[in-house]
Amino acid sequence: MAVKRTAPSPPTPRPNPNPNRRAPVSGADAASPSKRMLAFHFIRALARIHRSTPVPRRTRTIRRAAYSSMARAANPRRVWSRALLQQMRARRARTRRAAVLRRRVSAAPATPPGGARSITGEDQESTTLAALARTTAAAVPHRQAGEPARADALRRLVPGGNEMEYSNLLEETADYVRCLRAQVQLMQGLVDLFSGR
């Protein structure tokens, strides 16, 4: 399959080359994520989904592709992008195990045939999410005495937030919000494009 190239040779192919993450004044640190890389990863994922994902599962798969391509296009030194990719990998591993178990269970005569497909699909999604919630809830909720109580809720929303120090959490949140916004803009742009506008 020919990979779609968005540009022949961009001047700075790597997003965020700035090594000084702690310096609050550096301009490059506040650079928006590379929109090219975002588009590249996401559109490639969409092509794969269109080829091989059955229609009923597409919404879920597209949503997961949005978060993975966001994490892949982001600076790999960001805690949130690494945490997100780890979560995706763990979920895929669990899904594979659950799928194997499901096949064994459905082979047994006790389970009712048919109609179990979509239900077990939802079940394994919810058990995976519940398991993920359990693992993140088990991590230390409060790192520092000086941080406000609201930081707790923020830690739950930002991937890998539980393990961060407060100042780092603020930095990571800013980057996560920027990337989320860019991803939403990309998807909105694609929707507009595909709607024939």
Add this chain to the structure above:
Amino acid sequence: MSSRRSRGGVSEEEINELISRLQTLLPSARRRGASQASTTKLLKETCSYIKSLHREVDDLSDRLSDLMASMDQNSPGAEIIRSLLR
């Protein structure tokens, strides 16, 4: 990772700087003239902003999935999609 337990490594000013940078990302940054919002309010707003972005991703995924399904029919939009995803 728990090497910096006291505030010795990160000053109060740095924290405030990070919070004000976070504030510029929020949608209310354009409307609000004064930057005097309390930390709690800002964090709360950040949380709800992130949640609304998550919801938008969900909604857009749904719409993309619908549009993908309509790709196989003949329309000008379908042509564009097909050429893009080749």
